[in-house]
Amino acid sequence: xxxxxxxxxxxxxxxxxxxxxxxxxxxxxxxxxxxxxxxxxxxxxxxxxxxxxxxxxxxxxxxxxxxxxxxxxxxxxxxxxxxxxxxxxxxxxxxxxxxxxxxxxxxxxxxxxxxxxxxxxxxxxxxxxxxxxxxxxxxxxxxxxxxxxxxxxxxxxxxxxxxxxxxxxxxxxxxxxxxxxxxxxxxxxxxxxxxxxxxxxxxxxxxxxxxxxxxxxxxxxxxxxxxxxxxxxxxxxxxxxxxxxxxxxxxxxxxxxxxxxxxxxxxxxxxxxxxxxxxxxxxxxxxxxxxxxxxxxxxxxxxxxxxxxxxxxxxxxxxxxxxxxxxxxxxxxxxxxxxxxxxxxxxxxxxxxxxxxxxxxxxxxxxxxxxxxxxxxxxxxxxxxxxxxxxxxxxxxxxxxxxxxxxxxxxxxxxxxxxxxxxxxxxxxxxxxxxxxxxxxxxxxxxxxxxxxx
Numbered sequence: 001x002x003x004x005x006x007x008x009x010x011x012x013x014x015x016x017x018x019x020x021x022x023x024x025x026x027x028x029x030x031x032x033x034x035x036x037x038x039x040x041x042x043x044x045x046x047x048x049x050x051x052x053x054x055x056x057x058x059x060x061x062x063x064x065x066x067x068x069x070x071x072x073x074x075x076x077x078x079x080x081x082x083x084x085x086x087x088x089x090x091x092x093x094x095x096x097x098x099x100x101x102x103x104x105x106x107x108x109x110x111x112x113x114x115x116x117x118x119x120x121x122x123x124x125x126x127x128x129x130x131x132x133x134x135x136x137x138x139x140x141x142x143x144x145x146x147x148x149x150x151x152x153x154x155x156x157x158x159x160x161x162x163x164x165x166x167x168x169x170x171x172x173x174x175x176x177x178x179x180x181x182x183x184x185x186x187x188x189x190x191x192x193x194x195x196x197x198x199x200x201x202x203x204x205x206x207x208x209x210x211x212x213x214x215x216x217x218x219x220x221x222x223x224x225x226x227x228x229x230x231x232x233x234x235x236x237x238x239x240x241x242x243x244x245x246x247x248x249x250x251x252x253x254x255x256x257x258x259x260x261x262x263x264x265x266x267x268x269x270x271x272x273x274x275x276x277x278x279x280x281x282x283x284x285x286x287x288x289x290x291x292x293x294x295x296x297x298x299x300x301x302x303x304x305x306x307x308x309x310x311x312x313x314x315x316x317x318x319x320x321x322x323x324x325x326x327x328x329x330x331x332x333x334x335x336x337x338x339x340x341x342x343x344x345x346x347x348x349x350x351x352x353x354x355x356x357x358x359x360x361x362x363x364x365x366x367x368x369x370x371x372x373x374x375x376x377x378x379x380x381x382x383x384x385x386x387x388x389x390x391x392x393x394x395x396x397x398x399x400x401x402x403x404x405x406x407x408x409x410x411x412x413x414x415x416x417x418x419x420x421x422x423x424x425x426x427x428x429x430x431x432x433x434x435x436x437x438x439x440x441x442x443x444x445x446x447x448x449x450x451x452x453x454x
Contacts, residue, residue, distance in 0.1 A: 006052030007073030064090035087115030127244035169197030212421035236283035259283030299324040392432035402426030
C-alpha cells in the first residue's frame, strides 16, 4: 500500500520503520531539516521537507494515490487539517493523532466533519492500559481480543506455581482442579518462545496465558494471585495521562494522590478532579512522598515527562515495598533493560500508539480474502497476536486442529464462535465466521491460510 506518514518524531519514525519492513510504499513528511536528514539516511522511503497540512506538499507526495495518510505530528490542529485536506485530495483512509482532552469530548463530531477515519489519543490509550494493570496488580501487561471477550495476561511464574516443572501437555491431568487456560507465549532470558506441548515452564519465566475473562479470573484465583486489591494510588506528574487515568479509576473506588510541581497545572487539576488529592510539590522528592504515605500505597505510578525521573522514582517505590509500580518510558528500545531492573510494568505511550495504528493499517491491507481484524504487539514488540475472521471455503474449515499443519513458531490461541470463547486444543476445529487469534514470533503474516493448512 502507499502510505504517507506526516510527522517523523518517535511515533512517526517507528511507524515508518515497521511499514517499510512490511514492504509498503512509504512517504515521510516533516518540516524539520534534521529530522528529514535522519530519515533520508536511515529509511528506505521518500522523505519530503514541508508542512504536512500544505496541499502542495501533499500533492508532491502523491496523496491522491495514497491508501492511508497517518498524521502523527505533535500538533493536533495540524493533524486534523492534514487529514481533511488529504481526504479532499483523494486519500482513501486517514488516521490522526489527537491528544487534547478538549478535542476528546467532541471526537466523533470532529471525525465526521474533518474526514478522519480513525482518531488515536495516546494519553487516553495509555491511561486505559494502566487501569487494566490496576485491575490485575500482579500482571506485567494485559491485552484483550475479540471485542474484550478474551484476555491475555502476562505474569511471572513462581516456584510454588503448580504448573512449574511440568510439560504443558500434561498440566491439565496433573492439576485437574486448575482452570484450563492456554499458555500462549513464554519469555525466558529475553528470548520469546511459542511453547509446544513438551515445553516446561520454569520459575522466573514471563508467562502469557489467554482465556475468557471469567476463566482467567478463576485461574489467578486458583494460583492465589488476585488477593491484592488496589484501593490507593500515588501518581507522579499531572499530565494528560494522569488526568485520563484519574477519571477512569476514581469510579472504581480507588483513592488517588497526585503530585504536580507546576502551580498553575496543579490548580487546574484540582478543579477538574475534585475527588483527587492534588499536592503541589516535587514528586521525585523522596522525603515528601514518604511523608504523604508512599509505603502505605497499593500502587505507585510515575508519569513525569522525564524517563530518568520515572525510573528512579519507580525503583524507590519498589524499595519502599509498594506492591504495584508502573513507570512511563518514552524510549521503546529501553523496555528490556527496565524489565531486567525489576520494573515489570513499563508503559510506553509511543509503543501503544504505534501498535494501535499498525492494527488499523493491517486491517486495511487485508480488506479482501481472509480478513485481519486487529494486530497486537506483545512482549515489547517481539511477538504479535493477529485476530482473523475465518472465511467460508478455506481448506482448514471443519478439520480438527490436530489433523492440520500449524506453521512453525505460531499458535492458534483463541477461537470465538457466535460470542462463545473457545480455548482450542487438538480436537477443536474452525468454522466460517469464527474470530481466530494467532500468536506468532514473526511479522508480515496477512492471511490465515498462511498459518493453518492441510
